[in-house]
Amino acid sequence: DGGITQSPKYLFRKEGQNVTLSCEQNLNHDAMYWxxxxxxxxxxxxxxxxxVNDFQKGDIAEGYSVSREKKESFPLTVTSAQKNPxxxxxxxxxxxxxxxxxxxxxxxxx
Amino acid sequence: AxxxxxxxxHITVSEGASLELRCNYSYGAxxxxxxxxxxxxxxxxxxLKYFSGDTLVQGIKGFEAEFKRSQxxxxxxxxxxxxxxxxxxxxxxxxEYGNKLxxxxxxxxxxxx
Numbered sequence: 001d002g003g004i005t006q007s008p009k010y011l012f013r014k015e016g017q018n019v020t021l022s023c024e025q026n027l028n029h030d031a032m033y034w035x036x037x038x039x040x041x042x043x044x045x046x047x048x049x050x051x052v053n054d055f056q057k058g059d060i061a062e063g064y065s066v067s068r069e070k071k072e073s074f075p076l077t078v079t080s081a082q083k084n085p086x087x088x089x090x091x092x093x094x095x096x097x098x099x100x101x102x103x104x105x106x107x108x109x110x
Numbered sequence: 111a112x113x114x115x116x117x118x119x120h121i122t123v124s125e126g127a128s129l130e131l132r133c134n135y136s137y138g139a140x141x142x143x144x145x146x147x148x149x150x151x152x153x154x155x156x157x158l159k160y161f162s163g164d165t166l167v168q169g170i171k172g173f174e175a176e177f178k179r180s181q182x183x184x185x186x187x188x189x190x191x192x193x194x195x196x197x198x199x200x201x202x203x204x205x206e207y208g209n210k211l212x213x214x215x216x217x218x219x220x221x222x223x
Contacts, residue, residue, distance in 0.1 A: 004153075033210060040119065042200065042215040043154075050209060058210070090153055096161075097142050097204045099211050101153035 002027050006091050006102035012110050013078070013085065021076045021105045023091035032074040033099065036060060037088040046089075049074055078107060085109055112137050114201050116214035123191050124222050131186040131217050133175075133201030143184040144202040144211065145175055154200065160184065171195070196221045 004025045013019045025032065031050050035043040045058030049068040063082025068074055074093075078085045086109050092099040113136045123129050135141060142161050146154040158169025165177040175186045184201060198218050202211040 006153075031209070035213075040215065043213040045210060048210050088151075092154075094211070097209075097211065098144065098156065098159060099154075099202075101146075101155070103153045104151070106151070 004091060004093055004100055004102035006089075006105050008105060009103065011105055011107045013107060015109055016080045018077055018079050019107065021078070021089055021091075021107070023074045023076065023102060025072055025074075025091075025093045025100075027093055027095075027100060028071070029093035029095050029100070030071070031094045032068070033092045033094070034058075034064070034066065034074070034076045035090045035092065037090060037104075043090065046076065112141075112203055112205050112212050114203050114212055114214035116199075116201055116217050118217045119215070120218045120220065122220040122222060125193050126190050129186075129188045129191045129195070129219070131199050131201075131219070133184045133186065133214060134182050135184065135201070135203045136182065137203055140179070141203045143175075143177060145169065145173070145184070145186050146200045146202060146213075147171075148198045148200065148216075150197075157186070157199075191219075191221055193221045193223060195219060 007022045033048040034046040044060050047066045049055035065077045089105045091102045115134045144159045145157040148154045158167050160167045160177045198216045200216045201214045205212045
């Protein structure tokens with residue numbers, strides 16, 4: 001069954017810690033994306049990757065990092081430099097601009 | 111720059127009533143246009159898309175949308191709303207160079223019985 005898998009579904013982070021959110025896809029899509037969602041603000045693009053070993057900053061990349069070593073994987077690290085990391089994070093992949101989304105990871109700072 | 115405006119943050123309709131969610135876009139050429147739906151705590155699911163051709167597009171779950179170039183609009187409609195349609199709805203258009211999607215702020219639909 002093709003799709004995008006995000007893990008974990010819920011993640012708790014202590015202040016000052018880095019955490020990594022996983023995103024795996026078996027749709028054979030070249031492009032992958034990370035969005036952040038906060039109430040009333042829609043989806044804001046953090047990073048995107050058009051091809052393996054290449055990625056670009058989105059609108060709110062500060063405090064985040066990514067890698068794209070394999071076509072099917074696009075992990076997102078939320079670093080301690082991200083001042084307000086509590087949010088819902090969505091990973092997507094796309095073909096012809098049409099995006100397919102994972103089920104999201106809710107990150108909470110405790 | 112490409113942008114999407116969804117003027118209504120919240121809409122409440124009665125079950126069985128008709129629905130129209132508004133979407134206005136800013137785009138340099140004829141755009142691709144998308145509507146997505148999100149249930150609480152879930153990812154986004156594609157409802158329908160417009161690439162070209164017929165300006166009235168049919169989607170899943172009984173939704174349709176009409177592309178109106180003169181009004182830069184792509185409004186989502188449903189003739190009779192069901193309680194299960196309560197969710198948040200997002201309109202989207204490709205960003206610069208068509209390499210990512212730009213989303214509106216979303217419209218939260220509440221359905222009252």
